[in-house]
Amino acid sequence: MKTLRITFPYMGNYVHAFRGLLEDLGYEVVMPVKPSKRTLDLGVKYAPEFSCLPYKIVLGTYLETLPKGVDRIVTSGGVGPCRAGLYASLHEKILKKMGYNVEFIVLEPPLVDLKGFYKTVQKLNYKNYSLWYIYKAIKRNWRKIKALDTIEQKALFLRPRELKKGSVSAKYKEVLQYVINAYSEKEIDEAEQEALKQLDKIPVDLEKLVVKVGMVGEIYVLLEPSSNFEIEETIGHLGAEVKRSMFLTGWTRDNTLPGKSEELVSVKAAAKPYLPELIGGHGQDSIGNAILYIKQGFDGLIQLAPFTCIPEIVARTILTKISQEHNFPILTFFLDEQTGKAGMETRLEAFIDLLKRKKLQKLSKS
Amino acid sequence: MNAPVIGIARTLNYYAYYPFWQGFFDSLNLKTVVSSPTTKEILDQGVKDALAEACLPIKLFFGHIATLKTKVDYLFIPRIVNLNRKTVYCPKFLGLPDMIKYSYENLPPVIDIRVDNRNLKDSLLISSLKLASFFGFSKLQGFKAYREGIRRQNLYENLLQKGYLPVNEVNVNSPKLFSVKSSFKIALLGYPYLVYDNYVNLKILEFLHKNNVQVLTAEQVPWPIRNKYAPFTNKKRLFWTFSDRVLSSFQYFLKNVPDLKGIIHLTAFGCGPDFIVDRIMEIDAGEQQIPYLTLTIDEHTGEAGLVTRVEAFLDMIKRKSR
Numbered sequence: 001m002k003t004l005r006i007t008f009p010y011m012g013n014y015v016h017a018f019r020g021l022l023e024d025l026g027y028e029v030v031m032p033v034k035p036s037k038r039t040l041d042l043g044v045k046y047a048p049e050f051s052c053l054p055y056k057i058v059l060g061t062y063l064e065t066l067p068k069g070v071d072r073i074v075t076s077g078g079v080g081p082c083r084a085g086l087y088a089s090l091h092e093k094i095l096k097k098m099g100y101n102v103e104f105i106v107l108e109p110p111l112v113d114l115k116g117f118y119k120t121v122q123k124l125n126y127k128n129y130s131l132w133y134i135y136k137a138i139k140r141n142w143r144k145i146k147a148l149d150t151i152e153q154k155a156l157f158l159r160p161r162e163l164k165k166g167s168v169s170a171k172y173k174e175v176l177q178y179v180i181n182a183y184s185e186k187e188i189d190e191a192e193q194e195a196l197k198q199l200d201k202i203p204v205d206l207e208k209l210v211v212k213v214g215m216v217g218e219i220y221v222l223l224e225p226s227s228n229f230e231i232e233e234t235i236g237h238l239g240a241e242v243k244r245s246m247f248l249t250g251w252t253r254d255n256t257l258p259g260k261s262e263e264l265v266s267v268k269a270a271a272k273p274y275l276p277e278l279i280g281g282h283g284q285d286s287i288g289n290a291i292l293y294i295k296q297g298f299d300g301l302i303q304l305a306p307f308t309c310i311p312e313i314v315a316r317t318i319l320t321k322i323s324q325e326h327n328f329p330i331l332t333f334f335l336d337e338q339t340g341k342a343g344m345e346t347r348l349e350a351f352i353d354l355l356k357r358k359k360l361q362k363l364s365k366s
Numbered sequence: 367m368n369a370p371v372i373g374i375a376r377t378l379n380y381y382a383y384y385p386f387w388q389g390f391f392d393s394l395n396l397k398t399v400v401s402s403p404t405t406k407e408i409l410d411q412g413v414k415d416a417l418a419e420a421c422l423p424i425k426l427f428f429g430h431i432a433t434l435k436t437k438v439d440y441l442f443i444p445r446i447v448n449l450n451r452k453t454v455y456c457p458k459f460l461g462l463p464d465m466i467k468y469s470y471e472n473l474p475p476v477i478d479i480r481v482d483n484r485n486l487k488d489s490l491l492i493s494s495l496k497l498a499s500f501f502g503f504s505k506l507q508g509f510k511a512y513r514e515g516i517r518r519q520n521l522y523e524n525l526l527q528k529g530y531l532p533v534n535e536v537n538v539n540s541p542k543l544f545s546v547k548s549s550f551k552i553a554l555l556g557y558p559y560l561v562y563d564n565y566v567n568l569k570i571l572e573f574l575h576k577n578n579v580q581v582l583t584a585e586q587v588p589w590p591i592r593n594k595y596a597p598f599t600n601k602k603r604l605f606w607t608f609s610d611r612v613l614s615s616f617q618y619f620l621k622n623v624p625d626l627k628g629i630i631h632l633t634a635f636g637c638g639p640d641f642i643v644d645r646i647m648e649i650d651a652g653e654q655q656i657p658y659l660t661l662t663i664d665e666h667t668g669e670a671g672l673v674t675r676v677e678a679f680l681d682m683i684k685r686k687s688r
C-alpha cells in the first residue's frame with residue numbers, strides 16, 4: 001500500500017507530538033512550516049478579508065506546505081458557536097477551488113458524536129493497526145505533550161528571574177530537542193528529567209521582585225507564539241512571570257473525557273456570575289480564569305484575541321467591569337495582520353511598569 | 367401603581383421575532399416601547415458605547431439600548447440560544463444581556479430570560495410562563511399569552527414567505543410594503559437586522575423597489591424547505607441560525623429560480639460568521655455564473671456610494687442579458 005503523505009496546522013511545540021503520532025500510524029509526515037511573515041501574507045491573500053487571524057495563518061500554512069505533495073490534512077473541528085468549527089470546511093472549499101486535491105480529515109469532539117469520532121479515527125488509521133497499537137501510540141505521544149508543557153511552564157517561571165537576559169530562551173530551545181527526539185515513554189521521562197535539570201542550572205535570582213501576569217484568550221493565538229509575536233518571551237524579558245490559562249494537556253482532557261477536569265469546572269463556576277452562557281470560543285474561560293487569577297493574587301491580566309473574535313469581544317466588555325471592580329489591570333490585544341511587534345512591546349512595557357509600581361506601593365504599605 | 371413599561375430594541379431579533387413578543391405582552395396588557403427606527407445618532411451613540419472591535423450590529427444594538435434605557439422600567443433582552451432545535455445564534459446574541467449590563471451604569475432591570483428549545487427547562491413555552499409569572503400572572507394567562515405570540519409569529523412568517531418586506535417596522539396587522547413581482551429577480555441576502563433596517567441597508571430595498579426589481583430574501587423560503595438545503599458541504603451545516611438561513615435559502619434560490627439575475631450579499635463590517643457565508647456564496651455563485659455582489663456596511667458607508675455600486679451591478683446584468 002502506498003504510504004500517504006499528511007500534514008496539519010502548526011500549533012506551538014505540539015506539532016512534534018502530532019508528528020510522532022501520525023508517523024506511528026504509518027504516514028509520511030510533511031511538517032508544516034513554522035508560520036512566518038510569508039505564511040501570513042499568503043493567508044491574507046487567499047482568505048476572506050474578515051476572517052480571523054488564526055484562519056489566515058492556518059490557510060497560509062497549508063498553502064506553503066501543499067506544494068510539497070500532500071495527500072491528507074488532519075485538523076480539528078468543532079460545533080460552534082465559534083467559527084473555528086467551520087474553518088476546515090471553508091479551507092477545504094478554498095483549496096479545492098485553487099486546484100489542490102487534498103483530503104481533509106476533521107476530528108470533531110468525541111463528546112458530541114462518539115460514533116462519528118470513531119469513524120474518523122478509523123479513516124485516519126488507513127493501515128488498519130489494532131486498537132491496542134493505536135492506544136499505545138496515543139499514550140506515548142500524550143506523554144510527550146505533557147513533557148513539552150512541563151518544560152514550557154518551567155521556562156515561563158525562570159525567564160523573568162534569569163541573571164543573563166536570553167539565557168533561558170536559549171537553553172529552553174536546546175533542551176526541548178531532548179523531548180522532541182525521544183520516542184518511548186521511558187525515553188520521554190528521561191528527556192524531561194534531563195531538560196528540567198539543565199534549566200535549573202541557569203543562574204537566576206529567586207528573590208527578585210517579579211510581577212505575575214495571567215494570560216487568557218482564544219486558543220490559537222494563545223498557543224502559537226508566531227501568531228502573538230512571542231509575547232510570552234517578551235513579557236518574561238520585561239521581568240514578569242506569565243501564567244497561561246491554557247495548555248493542550250488541560251484542553252484536550254476537557255474535551256475528550258466525559259468527567260471534565262476539576263480545573264475547568266471551577267473556571268466555569270467562576271465565570272457564571274458574569275457570563276452564565278457558553279458563548280463559544282473561549283470567552284467564558286477568559287472571564288472565569290480572570291476571576292481565578294484575581295483570587296490567586298496575580299498582579300494583572302493580558303487577554304489575547306484575534307481581531308473580530310466575538311467570544312473575546314463579549315469577554316472584553318465584561319472584563320472592563322471586572323477590572324474596575326477589583327482594581328485589577330487588564331490589557332487586551334486584538335491581533336490581526338496589521339499588528340506590529342514594536343507597538344505591542346511598547347504597550348507591554350508600559351503595562352508591566354504599571355504592575356510593578358502598583359506592587360511596590362502595596363508592599364511598602366504593608 | 368402604573369403598569370410597567372418594557373423596552374425593546376428595534377434591531378437584531380426585532381426583525382425576526384418581534385411579533386411573538388408583541389403578541390405575548392399585548393395579551394397580558396403589558397405596555398411595550400420599541401426604540402425608534404435607526405438614525406445616524408443612534409448608530410453614533412452605539413459606536414461610542416460599544417467596544418471598538420465589535421461588529422456593527424452590536425454597536426447598533428448598544429445605540430438602541432442607549433435611547434431606551436431612560437424611558438422604560440425594564441429592558442427586554444432575552445437570551446435567545448436556540449429556537450429550531452438545530453442551530454444556535456451567533457455568540458454575540460448569547461452574550462448580549464451581559465455586555466449591556468456591564469457597559470452601562472444605572473440601567474433599569476434587564477430581563478434576560480433564556481430561550482433554548484433544545485431543552486425542556488428553557489424552551490420558549492417554559493420561558494414564557496416564567497416571564498408571565500415574573501409579572502405576576504398565572505400559568506393560564508401565561509399560556510394564553512404564549513399562544514397569542516405564536517399566532518402572530520406564524521402570521522408574520524407567512525407574510526414574509528409571500529414577499530412582505532418589513533421596512534423598519536414589523537406590523538402584522540397592517541403590513542405595508544410588498545415586493546413587486548417582476549421577472550428581474552435579485553436575491554438580497556443578509557441578516558434580517560441589516561436587510562430590513564432602512565437606515566442600515568442605506569435604502570437599498572427602496573432603491574430596488576423603485577427600479578422594479580423583485581427582491582428575494584432569505585425569509586421567503588420556509589424552514590422545511592431550507593432545512594433540506596442546509597449542509598454546505600456534504601458534512602456540515604452552518605450552526606448559526608441566521609447564517610444558516612442565508613446560506614440555505616441561497617442554495618435554494620440557486621437551484622430553483624431559473625430567472626435569478628443576481629445575488630447581493632449585505633453584510634456588516636466585522637461580522638464573524640459572515641466571512642464564511644460570503645466566501646461560500648461567492649464560490650458557488652461563481653460556479654453557476656450568477657453575478658454576485660458583496661456590500662459591506664460600516665458606520666461610515668454613505669448611501670450614495672452604495673447606491674452607485676448597486677446601480678452598476680444592475681447595469682452589468684442588463685448588459686449581460688442583452
Ligand code: SF4
Pocket residue numbers: 052053054082083084085218280281282306308309310311312638
Ligand atoms: S474563537 Fe474567535 S478567533 Fe476563534 S474562530 Fe471563533 S471567532 Fe474566530
